[in-house]
Amino acid sequence: MSSDSEFRTPEQEVLRLLEECSELRRLLKSISAQVGRMENRLKQAFPGVASQAHERRIGGTHSSTPSITPEQALAEFDRVVALAAVGANDQAERILEGKSAVDLLVIAKELGIALPKSKPSIRAMREAIFGKVRESVLLTRHHARTQATPPEQRATVLTNAMDELTRKLGLLQTPSVGATKTWAKRARELRDQGKSWDQSGLIAASETFSAEFSPTKYDNQNGSKIEALVDAIERQN
C-alpha cells in the first residue's frame, strides 16, 4: 500500500493481478490434466462409446454433402421458431438434434452465424442456431398494455379491501368509498405520529365509523393486517 493512501498504487495493483493470473493458470492446468486422465480412463473402459462420441464431435464425417438447400434451411429454421414460440422447446430442440452436421452448417450459414472454427462441433452449431431461434421468438413477444391496471381490476381491489375492512372492524355494513378513504388517510396520519398499526386502525375507525364501530368486535388475529388494508386503499386513489 502507498504511504498516504489505503488504496494500492497502479503498480501494486498490476503485480497483484499478475499473481492472481498465474495462480489461476496453475489451477486450470491441474484441472485440464485431471480431465484428460478421466477421459483416457473412460476411453479405455468403453472403447465403442468413445469412438461414437468422437464421430459426433467432429460432425458426422460420413456425409459431406448437405441434404437441404439454403431455402429449405430457412424453412426448417422457421419451423423450429414456430415450435419454440408456442413453448414446445423440447420438440424444437429434437428437430435440430436430428440434423446432420452438414445440414446444421447450412442452416447456420443461412442465418449469418459466425462460427469460430472451420470445423465447428455439432453442439456448438446447435447452440448457435438455437440462440437465433430464441432471438427470433423474443422479437415477436409483446405485452402491450394501455394502462397499468384496468379500471375494473382497480375497482375489484378496492371492493375487496372494503369488504375485508368491514369484517375486520366488525362493522354492520360496508362503509362508502369516501368513508373508507377517510379512514385510511387518518390511520396513516396516526401511524406517522408514532402509533402502532393496530392502534392507528382502531382510533381512525372510532373517529370515522363512530356510530357502528365497537373496539371489542375488532378481529386482530385473522385476515389482512391494517397496514396492508391502508396500503391497498391508498393505491386506489
Next chain:
Amino acid sequence: MSGNQSPKTIATINFKGGVGKTTVTWCLADTLATYSDASVLMFDLDAQMSLTQAVGLNEDSGTLHPAFGNWYEKSVNNRRTIFDAIDQYTKPAAHFDFPIAYDFIYQISKSLHFVPSVEDLYWLELEVFDRDQMKDFMRRLLGKIGHSGKVADYSYVLFDCPPSFTLLSYSVLACCDLVLIPVNPDFFASRGVSLLLNSLKMRIEPHPTPQIAVFMNKTKTYAEAPTKETAFYMRQIEQICQRTSREQGIRATFFDDAWVRDRVGIKRAITGGGVPADLVKDFQGLWSACLGVLK
C-alpha cells in the same frame, strides 16, 4: 405547396436511438433536392437538435455557420420557432395566426428548406399537457405553410422525429402519409421495430394509422449484397411487418430491395456538402420505394 396539391409528408421515426433517423432524413431530403425537381421542406422535431446543429455546423471551426447562426438567433429572438408556433396554437381561445415566412423556415438551398428545432422542445411535455389539444397542430401548421404564399410550394415534407413518443411526434404521426422506420442489422434495433409496430396504432388512435415502411439502414454488405447476418434480420423484420399488419390491422411494408449500406463517416454528409456519391443510388432506391407505397 405544389399548386392545389398537398405535399406528401414522411416522418422518420424509431424509438431506438442511433439507428440513423437524422442522417436518413437529411440524405433523403438532400438526394431529392439535388437530383430531382422537387422542393423539400425538412423539420427537426427532436429536442436533441442533432439535425439543426449538423445543418449549421462548420466542421472546420466547430461553430455554427455565420449565415445559419445569425438567422437562427433572429428566429429565436423574434419568436418564430416551432416552439413559438406550438405556443401560439395552444393558447386558449386564440386564433392560430402564427405568421409563416422565411424567418420561420431556413433556406438551405433553392429547393431544400428547413424548420430547425429549439431546446424549448425538451420541456414541451410539461408546458402542454393536453394531448388532444396537440393532435391537429402539425396538420394546421402545414395548412398554414401551404396557404401563406410567402414560402415555396413544397412537394414533400420530411420530419426527423425524436426517439420517443412525444406530443409533437403524436401530432406528426396523426397527419403524415408515411412513417419511415430505419432499422439496423442487430437484435435491439429489430426489437425496436417490433415494439413500435405493435403499439403505434393504439397510440395514434382515433386517427387512422398511416402507411408504414421499414428499411434496413447501415446494411453490412459483401459483394454488393447484404451479408447473411444482415439478411437474417431483414427476413425477421419482414416477418414482423407481415404479422403485425395481419394482427394489428396496419399497413406495414418492409423494403427488402431498398436498403442503405453502412458507411463510415456518413454523418459528415450533412456537414460536409451532400450525400456521398456511393450512397446516392441507395437513397434514390429508398425514395422510389417510398413513392411506391405512397401511390
